[in-house]
Amino acid sequence: MDKYEKVTKIGEGSFGKAILVKSKVEGKQYVIKEIGISRMSGKERQESRKEVAVLANMSHPNIVKYKESFEEGGCLYIVMDYCEGGDLFKRINAQKGVLFPEDQILDWFVQICLALKHVHDRKILHRDIKSQNIFLAQDGTIQLGDFGIARVLNSTVELARTCIGTPYYLSPEICENKPYNNKSDIWALGCVLYEMCTLKHAFEAGNMKNLVVKIIRGSYPPVSVHYSHDLRSLVAQLFKRSPKDRPSVNAILEKPFLSRRIPRFLSPQVRNLRWKLVSRTVLILSHND
Structure with missing residues (x-):
């Protein structure tokens, strides 16, 4: 947690806390999910690490961006982008x-x-x-x-x-x-x-x-x-x-x-790709005519 400065607690559920923090390096705000894992069995901890790995691979403009995760003092910390517009x-x-x-x-x-x-x-x-x-x-x-x-x-x-x-x-x-x-x-x-x-x-x-x-x-x-x-x-x-x-x-x-x-x-790249695909289809169709 040394890299982050706590700003305020923004939520608490039975899973743990959600804390708004500021990165000491970038000055950017993030949300950290703090999940207690000290009572979990070794198998459950392993499962939780696997889940976090899945989370790390989720890259999509409509999914909150994952930054990093780490374990410290019996807790698992998951760092995510902060959405300023609220929920x-x-x-x-x-x-x-x-x-x-x-x-x-x-x-x-x-x-x-x-x-x-x-x-x-x-x-x-x-x-x-x-x-x-x-x-x-x-x-x-x-x-x-x-x-x-x-x-x-x-x-x-x-x-x-x-x-x-x-x-x-x-x-x-x-x-x-x-x-x-x-x-x-x-x-x-x-x-x-x-x-x-x-x-x-x-x-x-x-x-x-x-x-x-x-x-x-x-x-x-x-x-x-x-x-x-x-x-x-x-x-x-x-x-x-x-x-x-x-x-x-x-x-x-x-x-x-x-x-x-x-x-x-859709991102401009995806839009352009779709247009290229459509254009090629039209070209193929007109060529067959």
């Missing part, structure tokens, strides 16, 4: 009941999907998609964060966190003690989309038991008709009770009302 949860609350324009929702949602596609294409699950884990960079770009952190935790901590933390994003299969799969991430994605449309959680109850009943039934207040049929229909598809009935992230991005928004979020 989506705070942004939603700041609306004070004023609904977002549909364009804004779709632009954010497409970026979240592009990040999740990057993860799922590598046969990895995020496992902790929620509005508090989606951040806004200074330029307004959406970045998916805390990726992999859920897997760093041992099963007992993870179970406690599911029950104590934010249970609003639990899918029906998790409520029924079935295994987590890529479609459980899609359910959580649906919960985030619903929040952006209504500024509320889709599933809320006074206690865990009633919440689980609501989730398993899939009963939630409808999204306002103020939004398009495409958007409302998408929410319903993401909240399909059976995982196999939910679309994959690739199928979501192929929907015309979303796919036409993708080019503006």
Whole structure:
């Protein structure tokens, strides 16, 4: 920790702390996740190191950038970029009941999907998609964060966190003690989309038991008709009770009302590459004619 100067604590969960720090060398701000590993078994520590290695390889404009990690004094420290715009949860609350324009929702949602596609294409699950884990960079770009952190935790901590933390994003299969799969991430994605449309959680109850009943039934207040049929229909598809009935992230991005928004979020290099591919295809077609 010698390279960093603590600025302030910005969050605390059952996994540990999130601390805003300043690099003594660059003068740049970062977020450090501090995870207690002293009680973990050797096997669990090994697993956590493997997860961090996966995290280190995640390079995408819509995923919070990993800087480094190190172990010190019984803790694992993961250093990530700091997103000055705060998280989506705070942004939603700041609306004070004023609904977002549909364009804004779709632009954010497409970026979240592009990040999740990057993860799922590598046969990895995020496992902790929620509005508090989606951040806004200074330029307004959406970045998916805390990726992999859920897997760093041992099963007992993870179970406690599911029950104590934010249970609003639990899918029906998790409520029924079935295994987590890529479609459980899609359910959580649906919960985030619903929040952006209504500024509320889709599933809320006074206690865990009633919440689980609501989730398993899939009963939630409808999204306002103020939004398009495409958007409302998408929410319903993401909240399909059976995982196999939910679309994959690739199928979501192929929907015309979303796919036409993708080019503006691709880097210039990727855009140029796509244009070259299109040009070559057109050339081949005209040559065959």
